Amino acid sequence: MEKQGKPAEATVILRGDGREARVRMRNGVILLPKEFRLAPRRAPARVKAPVKTVKVNLAGLKDAPDYGPRAMTQRLVNALGNNAVAALLGVNKDRPSRWVSGQDAPNEENRAQLADLDALVGHLHSAFTPAQARLWLEGQDPHLGARPIDVYRLEGAAPVIEAIRAFEQGAFA
Numbered sequence: 001m002e003k004q005g006k007p008a009e010a011t012v013i014l015r016g017d018g019r020e021a022r023v024r025m026r027n028g029v030i031l032l033p034k035e036f037r038l039a040p041r042r043a044p045a046r047v048k049a050p051v052k053t054v055k056v057n058l059a060g061l062k063d064a065p066d067y068g069p070r071a072m073t074q075r076l077v078n079a080l081g082n083n084a085v086a087a088l089l090g091v092n093k094d095r096p097s098r099w100v101s102g103q104d105a106p107n108e109e110n111r112a113q114l115a116d117l118d119a120l121v122g123h124l125h126s127a128f129t130p131a132q133a134r135l136w137l138e139g140q141d142p143h144l145g146a147r148p149i150d151v152y153r154l155e156g157a158a159p160v161i162e163a164i165r166a167f168e169q170g171a172f173a
Contacts, residue, residue: 069106072118073099079121088152089113120157123164136167143171 012030014021024031073096076085085096089110098104106114124133137149143163144151152160 069111069114070100070102072114073106076114076117076121079125085117088117116157120152120160123161127164127168141167143167 009024009026011022012025014023014030073085077096077100080088082096083093086093089096090113091110095104095106095110099106099110124137127133128136137152138147140146141148141151141163143166144159148160148163151163
C-alpha cells in the first residue's frame with residue numbers, strides 16, 4: 001500500500017467585480033470560507049440594435065380583390081369544379097356558386113376552409129401538372145401513409161402541404 005503524501009495546499013487570490021479575496025486551494029480545489037457569498041450571476045448586457053419603425057397601411061388589404069372569399073371561391077371552382085369544392089368543404093352543392101355570384105357569403109368557418117383549400121390548391125399547382133395533381137391526391141402517399149385527399153378531409157391542408165414539400169424535395173417516408 002502506497003503512502004499518500006500531504007495534500008498540496010496554496011493560498012490564491014480571486015479577483016472579480018473590482019474585489020479581491022484570499023482563499024485556500026487544496027489539490028486544485030478552491031476552499032471557500034463559510035462566510036463567503038457568491039454574487040448572483042448577471043446576464044450579460046445585450047446590445048440593442050437601433051429599431052427602425054416601419055409604417056404599413058393595411059387598410060386596403062381587407063378589400064383586396066384577389067384574397068377575399070369570393071375570389072378564393074372563384075379560383076377553387078375554376079380549378080376543381082363547383083361540386084368538388086362543395087364536397088371538399090362539406091357544404092351543399094349550390095353554396096360555392098352562390099358565394100361566387102355574391103348572393104350569399106361564407107360564414108367564418110367556411111372562410112377558413114376556403115383559405116385552407118386555396119393554399120392546398122396553390123401548392124398543388126406549383127408542384128404538379130393538373131393531371132399529376134389528380135393522380136397524386138387520389139393515390140397512396142408514403143409520407144402521409146394514406147391518400148392525400150383523405151388526409152385533407154380528416155386533418156386539413158397542413159399535413160398534405162407538408163407532403164407536397166417533401167415530394168418536391170425528393171424525400172420519401
